[in-house]
Amino acid sequence: EAGVAQSPRYKIIEKRQSVAFWCNPISGHATLYWYQQILGQGPKLLIQFQNNGVVDDSQLPKDRFSAERLKGVDSTLKIQPAKLEDSAVYLCASSLPSDSPLHFGNGTRLTVT
Amino acid sequence: AQSVSQHNHHVILSEAASLELGCNYSYGGTVNLFWYVQYPGQHLQLLLKYFSGDPLVKGIKGFEAEFIKSKFSFNLRKPSVQWSDTAEYFCAVNGGNDYKLSFGAGTTVTVRA
Numbered sequence: 663e664a665g666v667a668q669s670p671r672y673k674i675i676e677k678r679q680s681v682a683f684w685c686n687p688i689s690g691h692a693t694l695y696w697y698q699q700i701l702g703q704g705p706k707l708l709i710q711f712q713n714n715g716v717v718d719d720s721q722l723p724k725d726r727f728s729a730e731r732l733k734g735v736d737s738t739l740k741i742q743p744a745k746l747e748d749s750a751v752y753l754c755a756s757s758l759p760s761d762s763p764l765h766f767g768n769g770t771r772l773t774v775t
Numbered sequence: 776a777q778s779v780s781q782h783n784h785h786v787i788l789s790e791a792a793s794l795e796l797g798c799n800y801s802y803g804g805t806v807n808l809f810w811y812v813q814y815p816g817q818h819l820q821l822l823l824k825y826f827s828g829d830p831l832v833k834g835i836k837g838f839e840a841e842f843i844k845s846k847f848s849f850n851l852r853k854p855s856v857q858w859s860d861t862a863e864y865f866c867a868v869n870g871g872n873d874y875k876l877s878f879g880a881g882t883t884v885t886v887r888a
């Protein structure tokens with residue numbers, strides 16, 4: 663089966679600029695997650711979707727981060743404006759609703775200068 | 776919310792040595808436990824999982840983990856490592872029906888040929 667697809671793989675921007683990441687989950691996976699992984703730390707959940715509805719966005723910095731999953735398939739995560747501390751790998755994962763192991767994409771490595 | 780603690784930040788071993796990585800979590804209820812592995816340049820992959828039943832679980836590539844409820848631990852073991860086991864290992868936990876995973880900070884394992 664095809665895995666979780668993410669793009670771009672790398673992105674370098676200056677602080678205060680905007681950036682967007684894209685994720686295409688495994689076909690049939692209703693649950694989609696965005697994680698942030700800062701260097702030296704484990705992944706931290708930013709937002710969880712079930713189909714096109716938000717299940718949990720309690721750790722999403724909503725003043726600058728937004729995410730959507732309009733048709734219940736692809737998702738985009740946006741940061742506007744970016745800060746230096748947003749430098750991290752942004753991971754997308756998907757799962758079946760009743761099957762909790764997550765399948766991860768390769769991630770997007772964001773560097774904010 | 777659960778928290779996950781991984782004891783070692785970086786472990787260096789020679790081939791054929793035995794490996795044990797510690798993981799402790801804080802959550803009083805029913806938990807699901809996971810170990811994920813990230814090989815250099817690759818995405819996070821599920822190594823093994825524990826939901827219920829036999830507390831000794833076997834995963835891929837000769838890895839196993841033991842759930843000790845009284846110690847809130849889920850340590851990962853492999854009797855004889857190979858150079859190809861060089862990777863970063865993450866312990867993760869979710870509680871009951873909450874599929875949100877909490878990850879530890881990860882342990883980097885370097886196996887010398």
